[in-house]
């Protein structure tokens with residue numbers, strides 16, 4: 711088993727510049743019930759539901775001090791979330807979203823090493839370009855990259 715240490719070499723200079731954990735996404739069988747639980751039981755700041763047909767999802771974001779939780783529910787039978795919930799009826803952890811500062815450069819670099827699910831980025835829930843990497847190439851965890859330009 712390998713482990714990281716302070717002496718590990720720096721990443722290649724052309725690798726993506728990964729920033730914050732933008733969100734952790736959870737697929738839920740009942741979006742209203744899940745949102746109410748985060749609002750009323752955990753006392754979190756819960757946003758409005760958004761429908762995103764181009765992604766086949768309804769989504770509610772929960773703001774935390776340092777990141778967000780994205781609650782995902784299928785919008786239609788062809789939704790990737792419908793397939794996920796058919797295999798995981800109680801719901802579950804769906805993906806992690808990492809911020810990068812240039813998504814096309816990041817995709818060009820990582821696509822030589824892992825399967826990229828979107829050759830071209832799509833516009834995600836925050837109006838920024840997003841793309842996904844195959845979970846089977848990243849320890850069983852679906853990874854989303856979201857382009858967030860560094861503040862000037």
Ligand SMILES: CC[C@@H](C(=O)O)C(=O)SCCNC(=O)CCNC(=O)[C@H](O)C(C)(C)COP(=O)(O)OP(=O)(O)OC[C@H]1O[C@@H](n2cnc3c(N)ncnc32)[C@H](O)[C@@H]1OP(=O)(O)O
Nearest residue numbers: 762765769790793804827834835836840842845850851852
């Ligand atoms: C709201 C917009 C945006 C944002 O701005 O934040 C979003 O987050 S959109 C979120 C929804 N969109 C996506 O998930 C797009 C990317 N996903 C996909 O392309 C597909 O879901 C997938 C990951 C390629 C899986 O699709 P498919 O191969 O058709 O499904 P299978 O059920 O056959 O899965 C194959 C294999 O992979 C395992 N799997 C599937 N999903 C996940 C997952 N989320 N996390 C971990 N593993 C996953 C699945 O269990 C299968 O494994 P085996 O059973 O071992 O074969």
Ligand SMILES: [Co+2]
Nearest residue numbers: 735780807854
């Ligand atoms: Co997401």
